[in-house]
Amino acid sequence: MTTETAVAQATLEIRGLRVTVEKKEILRGIDLTVRQGETHALMGPNGSGKSTLANVLLGRPGYLVTAGEIRFRDEDVLPLSPDKRAHRGLFLAFQYPTEVPGVSVVNFLRTAYQAVKGEQLSALAFRKHMKQKMALLGIDDTMVNRYVNQGFSGGEKKKNEVLQLAVLEPEIAILDETDSGLDIDSLKAVAEGLDQLRGPGLGMLIITHYQRILDYITPDFVHVMLEGRIVKSGGPEIAHELEQKGYEGLRQELGLEADGAGRAGPAGGE
Ligand SMILES: Nc1ncnc2c1ncn2[C@@H]1O[C@H](COP(=O)(O)OP(=O)(O)O)[C@@H](O)[C@H]1O
Ligand SMILES: [Mg+2]
DSSP states (O other): OOHHHHSOOOEEEEEEEEEEETTEEEEEEEEEEEETTOEEEEEOOTTSSHHHHHHHHHTOTTOEEEEEEEEETTEEOTTSOHHHHHHHTEEOTTOOOSOEEEEEHHHHHHHHHHHHHOOOOOHHHHHHHHHHHHHHHTOOHHHHHSEETTTOOHHHHHHHHHHHHHHHOOSEEEEESTTTTOOHHHHHHHHHHHHHHOBTTBEEEEEESOSGGGGTSOOSEEEEEETTEEEEEESTHHHHHHHHHHHHHHHHHTTOOOOOTTOOOOSSOO
């Protein structure tokens, strides 16, 4: 075996995953594989279990895995702490503290970088690294010199989160509802930022209720989740199909019972 094959593409594999929250089964057998270099969108109505999946991947407490497994780089992820997962290159997206008074964005990111990469960088070297990413994303100096999230608009917070992703250079990133609450200009800026970061080194799982972010970033794969199961997977055309028929239409097409409780909803609109 050569060194090249040994340093394989990092892969996140979810197999037969079942998760219970407060005695209620929320994920009912999820199979999903995300490879470095691929962009996946996971869509589904409110309450279908998207955030539950993100939280389990991140290692948040309060979720009971009753069956199945999560493997990253062929290693069982479940026993690992969130920090260890980040250290392995799994991006624990957007677990940003809401506000950090007295800590500038640049210092926050430098601390995060050192924690994740386990590598000390001089302030100068880090600034250089960050400047490259800022140029790529069209982010200016004033923002990174401000205190983390203090007085940031919704759009600025999300931009900052994309910068965090760019700076930390994970192999797989999970982005839960990056688009929620953004006006159209901010949404476009964030989606274009994510699009800039695409490349062979980064795999992304973009979780969203709405189709609209996918107007600016075309995923390689789209998966639809209903009631804790992925009921359909395919290419970007699935998102457009969904925009037309809505989740309810898909449910009917698949012969699934509507289970009420406000779970159903159209894929588009607010
Ligand atoms: N911490 C929790 N405690 C109780 N119920 C929860 C918790 N997290 C999620 N749920 C329930 O799990 C279901 C799926 O929620 P969630 O994963 O947030 O869906 P989505 O992100 O697709 O909107 C919902 O019925 C929700 O009420
Ligand atoms: Mg959610």
